[in-house]
Amino acid sequence: MASPNDNRIIIAIGAGLVIIAAIVLALVFSGGGDQTPEAPPASRGGLTVDLAEAPSLEPTRELRCFVDGQFVGMATLADCAQRNGLATDALDVGLDATGALAAAPTAAFAPPPELPSVEIDEMEPAPIEENPIRPSNPQPQAQPASAGQQCLRHTGSDWRQISSGMSLNACVQALYSGMCVRPGDAQYGRWGGSTLRLVPGRVEQSGDNVRFRTLAEQDRNCQFPSL
Incomplete structure (x- = not known):
């Protein structure tokens, strides 16, 4: 039969093993499962992009339409392209001289x-000489401007x-x-x-x-x- 001293040693060793196991488990759970995912770089930098807020040109939206450099009125992008005889993606969309949104073939925003x-x-007539001196032997004159x-x-x-x-x-x-x-x-x-x-x-x-x-x-x- 084991002595009381031997029992105390076994109990102490068992308690130590339980404590070590608890510490290991605590480290595992605290370092893994409870870790919060790192925020994306854009969020850390304060940059957020919302595609819903991006400017877009609705198909039904009318804008100033230019044909052959002339303003022809308000029209949708498709209608303006049809008036120019071009595909919709062949038109340039931008601001005209008035600052309004306009569509036209390349470089046609500025009308004549x-x-x-x-x-x-x-308005500015050239001065005329009075009593011009004519040579006695005139030479052939160059073609006038x-x-x-x-x-x-x-x-x-x-x-x-x-x-x-x-x-x-x-x-x-x-x-x-x-x-x-x-x-x-x-x-x-x-x-x-x-x-x-x-x-x-x-x-x-x-x-x-x-x-x-x-x-x-x-x-x-x-x-x-x-x-």
């Missing part, structure tokens, strides 16, 4: 300005004359050589009775200030190699 009401030459066409630039508020007589190619070069515009922008000029319009990648020409056709392509250096 009103044509000059008075010819620039009539008026044989060309008047070249005008629209500055945003009025028309400014570049030349009273210039060829079409020379007028385009004088107006737009080295100049590029961003999508949605356009720069206008006049050559004789035609309106010139610089848009991204090309310069266009119109005889009625409404329908434009490509006149020359523009390269990456904002030049016109074909001219």
Whole structure:
């Protein structure tokens, strides 16, 4: 039969094992099951994205529609694309000069300005010499500048004359050589009775200030190699 001392030793060892087991179990549960998942980086940084708050263009929403550079009224994106003869995704959507949401083919947000009401030459006539001295043996005269066409630039508020007589190619070069515009922008000029319009990648020409056709392509250096 075991002595009382042996029983006390066995009880002490058993108690120690129970305590060790309890400590191990406590460490396991506290380090695993009760751990809270780490918050995502976006939440820690205070950034939240709610797709419901993202701006969107509803199919039924009407916006300002431009066709051939002219404002034609309010229309849905699909209707505006149909009026332009284009697919819906071929239209640019952005803010026009009034700050309103608008849709149009690339670089057609800026409509053509009103044509000059008075010819620039009539407003600023060249001075005429009184009693000009004529040589006794006149030489053949060079072709006068008026044989060309008047070249005008629209500055945003009025028309400014570049030349009273210039060829079409020379007028385009004088107006737009080295100049590029961003999508949605356009720069206008006049050559004789035609309106010139610089848009991204090309310069266009119109005889009625409404329908434009490509006149020359523009390269990456904002030049016109074909001219």
